[in-house]
Amino acid sequence: MQKHPFAFYFLFIALIGALSFSCKFNPNMQTPGESYLQGEWQQDSIPKQKQLVTYSLYHLKFSCDSFFVSISSFSKVNTGADSCMNSGHWTEYCRGTYDQKNDTLHLKGQFCNADMSLKDDKGCFRSGDYEEFFKVSKKADSLVQFASTTNIIPVNARLIKKTTCTPKPL
Template sequence: MLKKPFIHPFLPVLLLVAFSCWLLALTSCAPNANMQGRGNDAMQGEWKQVPEAVNNQLVTYTLYNFKFTCDSFFVAMQTHSRVNYGTDTCMNKGQWTEYVKGRYQQTKDTVWMRGFFCNPNYSLKNPGGCFRSGVYEAYFKVENVADTLLRLTPTSSVLPVTLHLVKRTNCVPKPL
């Protein structure tokens, strides 16, 4: 008579756990893309906001200059204020500029911009100092008014940002 082999009672559980871990490791990790994404073709280029008459009636307003390259953006935000928010050495008599670089994604009519405050030369800004530093995150409703006119309405404001095309560029994805 043949003798049955001994199978430890925990062996099926151990095999199930090992298989589950292997399957989880296989499906949960995906390598990051090694190329820059394409972004929105209609937004590629340099865009500048022209001051509007309503700005003179506001206590504080900001003018935006965007540069979209594939799925990346760089923005210079020129703020004008009649209120002194800090030392005059920082605020330069009510006028100052902040810079942000990052990536954007568009889903339907909303563009999500996430990046970091930086210096004019694109280097990351050290925390502290006169202006904001760290993470920048903004959502805009985007509307292509014309081939050379783009309207971004921030979800945190009611005033739209109307941008005029300064220079059209084409996306040439770069390795990351």
């Protein structure tokens, strides 16, 4: 049985077409992100924090589609090495990108050091991937509530510095 060269060319063209429609290039510029989030947000306290054994306070910074968060944790119970827990107070940092669909904010990135350099996995506390989902409620122009899907205590953050997005090349 003899094969027709037309069938081979047709399959080749169909394969190339399917690959070109299924692939897309990553953008070479940052996307603008959510305009209402642009800037720095601070959580000052949580209700009844003096009675809690352990709690965390958040400082979030949004710039275009990127975020940087510092999580200051406080604990009355020492469950780790004191060189890490620093007498019951320590801070972790994360950086990455975010997107929002409806009322759900998705943060995805990496744990890092305070200078935004990648954190060594042999150090204190968490390292590697960071991923968190928050239900966002805008309470006022300068007050937003981030309700985590993994924590029962919401983050009530106030705007301390408003910025605008100026997309940068990637």
